[in-house]
Amino acid sequence: MAEQTHEQWLEELATDSRRKQEAFMNDIAHKLKRPRVLEKPVHPFRGAPDFWQEYEWTLEERTQRFTANFHSNGGHVSHLSTMDEAKQFIKEKATELGARYIIRQNQPELAEMKLEEALPNVSLSVWNSNENENWKARAAEADFGVVVADYAAAYTSSIAVLSGKDKGRSVSLLPTVLIVIIPLERLKTKLGEILIPLDEAGRESLPAGIHFISGPSRSSDIENDLTIGVHGPGVVYALLVG
Secondary structure: OOOOOHHHHHHHHHHHHHHHHHHHHHHHHHHHOOOOOOOOOOOOOOOOOHHHHHOOOOHHHHHHHHHHHHHHOOOEEEEEOOHHHHHHHHHHHHHHHOOOEEEEOOOHHHHHHOHHHHOOOOEEEEOOOOOOOOHHHHHHHOOEEEEEOOEEEOOOOEEEEEEEOOEOOHHHHOOOEEEEEEEHHHEEOOOHHHHHHHHHHOHHHOOOEEEEEOOOOEEOOOOOOOEEOOOOOOEEEEEEEO
């Protein structure tokens, strides 16, 4: 008898696996007392229905719903008129909470705020501003992480933060407290309004990461015991500016 080749052995394993799979599925169909469905079902409709595509809140409704939903998830929301007020908010929170080290994204909006001038007694770092720095470690040490949201959805109170060279995801994931500035023109009604343009842009145009934040980090993985701040910041402030 000829010695079995490696390819023949793998084919036998695959055949045996398919046989067991068929027997398993047939057994389920028998117990359910109905024939197996062997063809893919037809899906004449794709995506959200038309009424949902047209569903939209006014800016006032978006603001109110986002605030209520974010609060229900354990987050904090403040409504501010200008970026100067946002800077003052960050300054007051840093004083109140005794922040000693802040890291922010390397974004033009944050550069224009000049936080370092408002916080002379706080060490402030800008993500990826020094190629020799260990930025993940710096973010992990930070008391505050400060970012500007790319989008937000009021219906789910989801804040979308896109990551890239100047916008490391560690800034929103590792500090103890996260402060997210949301320009009101970026506050949408539905999550689909954020996802569809990203999809239409194509794979080549996708950012390094797309992260949705709906409040402080929450986990109940261990014995259903709710714990805050295990996988990310335990305190999140969303500043609606405009």
